[in-house]
Amino acid sequence: MEYVLQTSALGKTYRSFKALDNFNISVPKGSIYGIVGKNGAGKTTLLRLICGLQMPTYGTYSLYGINDGSPDIVKARRRMGAVVETPSIYLDMTATDNLRQQCRVLGLPDFSCVPELLELVGLSDTGRKKAKNFSLGMRQRLGIAVALCGEPDFLVLDEPVNGLDPQGIVEIRELILKLNRERDITVLISSHILEEMHKLATHYGFIDGGCMIREISAEELEATCRKCIRADVSDTQATALVLDEMQLEYKILDNKQVDIYDAVNMSKLISALSEKGCEVFSVQNHDESLESYFLSLVGTGKGGERR
Amino acid sequence: MMKLLSANFYSMLHTKRLWLGAAFMAGLAGIEIYAKRRYMSQGFADAALDECILSFAPMLFILLPIVCGLFINTDYHDGTIRNKITVGRSRGSVYIANLLIVWLVEIFYTVVHVVVVLVGGIGIKFDDLSDVVFRSGLLLLTIAALAAVAAFIATIVTGRYALVLCALLAIGLMFGSQMMNDMLANPDMTADYEQVLMVTDEDGNMQYEFYDHEGNKYTDPDDLPMVPNPGYVREPLRSIMRKYNDVSPGGQLWEIIRGGHVEWDKEKQERVELATPVWQLALYSVVVTAGFTVLGLLLFKRKDLK
Numbered sequence: 191m192e193y194v195l196q197t198s199a200l201g202k203t204y205r206s207f208k209a210l211d212n213f214n215i216s217v218p219k220g221s222i223y224g225i226v227g228k229n230g231a232g233k234t235t236l237l238r239l240i241c242g243l244q245m246p247t248y249g250t251y252s253l254y255g256i257n258d259g260s261p262d263i264v265k266a267r268r269r270m271g272a273v274v275e276t277p278s279i280y281l282d283m284t285a286t287d288n289l290r291q292q293c294r295v296l297g298l299p300d301f302s303c304v305p306e307l308l309e310l311v312g313l314s315d316t317g318r319k320k321a322k323n324f325s326l327g328m329r330q331r332l333g334i335a336v337a338l339c340g341e342p343d344f345l346v347l348d349e350p351v352n353g354l355d356p357q358g359i360v361e362i363r364e365l366i367l368k369l370n371r372e373r374d375i376t377v378l379i380s381s382h383i384l385e386e387m388h389k390l391a392t393h394y395g396f397i398d399g400g401c402m403i404r405e406i407s408a409e410e411l412e413a414t415c416r417k418c419i420r421a422d423v424s425d426t427q428a429t430a431l432v433l434d435e436m437q438l439e440y441k442i443l444d445n446k447q448v449d450i451y452d453a454v455n456m457s458k459l460i461s462a463l464s465e466k467g468c469e470v471f472s473v474q475n476h477d478e479s480l481e482s483y484f485l486s487l488v489g490t491g492k493g494g495e496r497r
Numbered sequence: 498m499m500k501l502l503s504a505n506f507y508s509m510l511h512t513k514r515l516w517l518g519a520a521f522m523a524g525l526a527g528i529e530i531y532a533k534r535r536y537m538s539q540g541f542a543d544a545a546l547d548e549c550i551l552s553f554a555p556m557l558f559i560l561l562p563i564v565c566g567l568f569i570n571t572d573y574h575d576g577t578i579r580n581k582i583t584v585g586r587s588r589g590s591v592y593i594a595n596l597l598i599v600w601l602v603e604i605f606y607t608v609v610h611v612v613v614v615l616v617g618g619i620g621i622k623f624d625d626l627s628d629v630v631f632r633s634g635l636l637l638l639t640i641a642a643l644a645a646v647a648a649f650i651a652t653i654v655t656g657r658y659a660l661v662l663c664a665l666l667a668i669g670l671m672f673g674s675q676m677m678n679d680m681l682a683n684p685d686m687t688a689d690y691e692q693v694l695m696v697t698d699e700d701g702n703m704q705y706e707f708y709d710h711e712g713n714k715y716t717d718p719d720d721l722p723m724v725p726n727p728g729y730v731r732e733p734l735r736s737i738m739r740k741y742n743d744v745s746p747g748g749q750l751w752e753i754i755r756g757g758h759v760e761w762d763k764e765k766q767e768r769v770e771l772a773t774p775v776w777q778l779a780l781y782s783v784v785v786t787a788g789f790t791v792l793g794l795l796l797f798k799r800k801d802l803k
Contacts, residue, residue, distance in 0.1 A: 241583045243802040267585035274583075278576035283511060294507060295581050297500035336580060
């Protein structure tokens, strides 16, 4: 698999406080990678490091295979756009002027991309209105448009829906999906809003206390958090036979527990198992949400605001 | 670098503060030339534009660090500096591009001032045009050094108070150096008396009468007892202050505008006019500029941008 970003034991320390500690992450090309973590978990610090806004205390990272110590890292950075923390825009300028300004910074030969980008983020009708008079959602979209100048193929977004109203959240989500699907842009997005991340991400990295707790693909997570019936039985082999006969999807967890994913007629199942000499001790609906999965990973008793 | 300069140039052109500063410089130049013509008509001023041209320097000395602080600090405040770093522009080029744009503003403001003085002063001649041009060049070099210090402060101190620091820097350097010059001109000995009165004698002439600590009048004012002057700066502080004033942009400002400085000569027991060689002043300006720029680059490269 080709990775856009990889880190190796990356660490960042503020005096004695470890914001990132031996942090490892691999962001596959073409993915929407969601970094999920509590406030102060180290999400923004990670994004600042890979954007070159801060220097790692130890460890390394590579962008497109280029190590951060290499002089060529600046070339790799030209392939990325970022909105870290607040949107980085000139408040005294219009949306058009902001994009033109970024074109100048990038050294683009002309401003031909500006109307297209404004159209893409839905700001083409803002005219002479200055960015300081924009709503939070408009500023966020303008920030993303600025990050998209120069046609990057890696976009880094830090809490992009924070503080937005429901409509703004939907707009940003659709924009991110559009960029990923239509332009094949790899997106690294941090958030602590799990449900929102659930609608976007193809890959997840769960982070807590500056450490990567687990990296998991959306498919794997879906499987983990899938709705099912969990049955405690005396004989899982007999249960498997019955479930195969009934053509139901299932997963044997251990020698006593089976997860059944399809809808099932319980009385028929229990009688079929009984015929095979298998007892059913208990049956319960099992539905692990992303939230409960996250909490099971990071726990609830520690962390919180660390900075 | 040129890309960043182009972006900075546009950004600077776009700000109201650039034009407010230009209007300020033009306005003060207008007042200067108006006052000149008025005093000339009353016979209180010589008919030469030299001083009017050089008067740009004290104004610019205060204005430029503020403009510099505002420009660099806005980049932090709006977060737009991140857009430059994230897309691979080196921190060194970001720092240098900021400094260069501030120097361009320095030249622009000087040109605005000079144009207003020249237009308003049509018909008034120069005493020594080549000297005015030479000293203007030296002043620009001095103010460029000040801008380098202001750029250093505004880059390293990212809070809004960086602007206040830049303004205080300019005011502190300007008036601090003036105070040092005054201290260095103090005599080493001073007359010892408790009270002095100004009286009018029978013929209507004004006279000073000096009294000692016990209220007794000194009969001969030329024969007052002399004691060491507590305001006299002794060595080695004296040499340090002199060197500081030669190196500091504030000290250089007064040195160039006045064509030298006054110091107390202990041996001659009188104030003497001295002048630091201009090549030294120019060299110190270059050293201050280079020193603060190199230090700023080193610190900025390691600085965490939040």
